Amino acid sequence: MSAPDMATAASQQIVLGRHDELKKRQRMVIDVDGTGIGIYFVGEEVRAYLNICPHMGGPVCQGKIMPRTLELVADNGKSLGLGFSKEQLHIVCPWHGFEFDMLTGRHPIDPKVGLTPVPVQVTDGNVVVTVGSPRA
């Protein structure tokens, strides 16, 4: 499954700000010369993905962030109903509802379907994202 193509910008590193401050926000979405990128903060972890859903090219990083929904099942196989995960958060595409694990970028049911990662790192306390690299 691949979304309609999107143009990529020339490779450049962009300092977004201090990690200590940004991680309070859980997410920021930026536009760099027409390339959209979502940056996610999970504890001390940072992830960045292209703002393009692999389904139909929707603005996947601009949707809701929801806990993963779980099917709770007892040891005897009986259903305990639905529940929200207390550990896993999902990025939800606002166009059609495709969901992706915030840390892995993978769809919870079909891991072959995933977001395109963008290189991001914390350097000297700053969050730095690399735009237009081969991975992006």
Next chain:
Amino acid sequence: MTEHSIPNFREIGEITGSTDSRDVLAHATKQAARNFDDYLIVDVDAHVSEDHFWSEIIDLIDNDVLRQIGQHQVKGFGGQNALLNISPGLSLQSVGGRIGHQGRREPVSDDSVHRFISTARRSMDAMGLDYQVVFPSAMLLLGMHPQDEIEVALAKAFNRWMIERILPIDSRMKGLLYLPFNTPEACEELVERYGDTEGIIGFTVCSTRNKPVHHDCYMRLYSMIQELDKPLAFHSGYHWGDPSFAQLNRFLSMHALSFTHYNQIHLTNWIVNAMPERFPKLNMLWVESGLAWIPFLMQRLDHEVLMRPSEAPGLKRLPSEYMREMYYTSQPLERTNMKLLEATMEAMNAETQLLYSSDWPHWDWDSPATIDSLPFLSEQAKRNILGLNAARLFKLDTIRRKPLAEDVLANRPKTAS
């Protein structure tokens, strides 16, 4: 090689149910700008979220008693669902609010045109549509309303609203006349009255109902529509109250099956009772069931008809051959297996019989890129499916109606894109 640069970015916001359509659909506009801005694109199935304007329609009911009841409900518990048989508590389309454009309410500051037109124009421009055919939304279930007279009253009121208040404002918008199919005489009256109206390019039956389409009570109606040389569409829908679907515990299960279920039943009756032979010039259009059901039904009916020709004696050809001459809308296009989709499109003569539809602003909508990005279609096939087939069926001129995609992108609000 990586360059270090001064930060050159801007933050963009979350997309919600109140975000301007041009921002929600900005990625679709970019897809159009790159790949198909010069195509004629006709969206054969988009939706009026008429619940936003429901009181306007209630006020147009011609029966004094029903209008009074409706107006009373609008002010009370019924609200924007007055007189309707939908169940708001079972309307789970937005997946708990994850998909915000279902039932969207975006700000509109321009009071010079109807609010519906303002929001519809935004989505048309953003997707690169030259024309859009609008269907009702909550009225899709009216075929299951226990009071036939309510369906008739609301059909008349909705058709008047569409014909008098919406279609005259923008020639890019087209309508299919809603037929209150549970009352054939009322359908005939509406066809007589509005069949030749400019902007009404066909007729629609909402498929979610239990009326057999081959019943003799409909033969005059079909003759009238055939005479007008405009298509008859069956728009599918869902109904969780159907006893078979009551076993299904999740919206997705019910939705996946019911949208194909009702059109399968109507198409089966249509063919087995030889309606294509009885009304050979009546163009049939099957709406919002996707495509995967079509090759299944072709094979299934061919298989049975060959063994039991005495039960379908009016047929002169195999069911699949009649089906290949009918028209279908594309949404929701099942794309997870390209080989199956390619075989499906070949089986149904998609190049001439398939019409693009968006279903916007519903949760499972399709952008034009859904068709344009299919790797096995020729450019001509894409152009046909995205617009030229519809232009031929509905007799639409092919002059460009939409603004340039680049201009739409430049003029979008950029609050969330």
